[in-house]
Amino acid sequence: MLDSGRLSATAWRISAALEDQHHTAAFDESGQGRDAILVERARGGDLSAFNQLVEVHQDHLFALVARMVPDRDQASDAVQEAFFSAYRNLESFRGGSVRSWLNRIAINAAMDIQRAKKRRPSQPYPEFEDESWQPPAGPEADPERSVMEAERGRALTDALARIGGDQRSAIVLFDVEGYDYAEIAVMTGVSLGTVKSRIHRGRLALRSILADRMELFRD
């Protein structure tokens, strides 16, 4: 039989994360009206309105793109290009969630960067050396636990940077961003089966890379 204790701990972590995502989603819903107003103002030529949108979404977009494009400079370029593209194509926004719309633009920009990088490889496995990658720790956090989580995050980030770009994008969109298979298929322009295959094979690749560090992930 499976280790039920370990599974329940894993399930608790996933449910906690999902709950956190639900809170984020609720916050997003409340912000949709504000975003729609800002988009309308930006369509009318109000640059400050568009810049307010940028302020609201740039952290999230950068986090998303930086996970898909391990090189931080390239991630910054992709996010900047995404905002440029969004500004150029304000007229094409059909309503709905501005966050999803920007996500799609940013994902496309990130994939373009990855394709360009595949054609012109520069650094095979760039390292994440910036200490700002540390997760935020509250005053009540256990220092030992914080260190463990930071180490786990670094190991996983490093492993993500070493798998294929398509698999990395699929895992980030599925596991980190919480999109479902169909949404990822639409965003990345591949079939549902390909999305599933990329996620499964990407996880297997991560496990292979992290084989000697799996104790970090076993509480």
Added chain:
Amino acid sequence: MPVSDQPSLHVRHDAFDVARLAAGDVPPADRLRIRSRVDGCPECRSLLDDLLAIAAASVLLPSPGRTVDFRLTEADASRLRGNAVARWLGRMAGPRFAFVQPLGTAVAALGVVGLLVATAPSFARTPSVPVELSGPTAESPAFRAEPSAAGGSLSAPAAVPAPTGGSSLADSAPATAGPAGVAGPATAAGLASTEPSPAVGPLGAAAPVTAPPRIAAAPVAAVPAAGAPTDSGLSARSKDAAASPATEEGPAAGPEALGMSAGAPDRPEWQPLLAGASVFLVFAGLGLLALRIGARRIRHA
């Protein structure tokens, strides 16, 4: 020995199935089989645990910190906005004007259909008799119709070639309108675009004349001026057909006598208009399509 066989057994196990199980992607038909295999193989069980742990850790992956401010400057905005034409094209490329593309397609298709309608009947009514392009012109005396007093049948024009000559029938229309009593040519002009020469139908098939399928310019207007003998007694003409001004003129050109439908004489009136309108629709539709597609290409460039 089951214990010693375990590693070799695991080699044959598909890790992809375990990954599918970890993601909850296994169809119900396979779930029990894969589940039992995972339960019976320590390596597979360990792999499943690891995949679940990695998935859980991925959810909690820390957010990378942003070091760049991505807000746009005025220079960026003006560069991205472009000039007035680019902005207008950008609006045209937007979803608000998505209807332009199907509209353009529909308008162009309508125009093509109109062109087909305006031109197709001429092909359908062209007799198989070869066209003699070197026939006399409309001014030729041989072109005149001479209805007989009694039977109304034409005598001389039966052997008369159609006024096709080297010029188009449309061009010959004014000439046919000149002398009073010249009935045949007037109707020939009136039917120029679609019908055989008036000398052909009722007077026997001897006349090797066929009007080429052309669009007449102003054929019917010339008909009343012809002053040709009306009600000449062509037996086959019906009263309905006689109601049309074109049919009243040339006795030899009666639509019924020519084996045509009663509405045929009206065709020259609307045919050029339809053709013109159809051409306009085709160009307008293609223009709309080009505008929309061009705007989208420019925006994506």
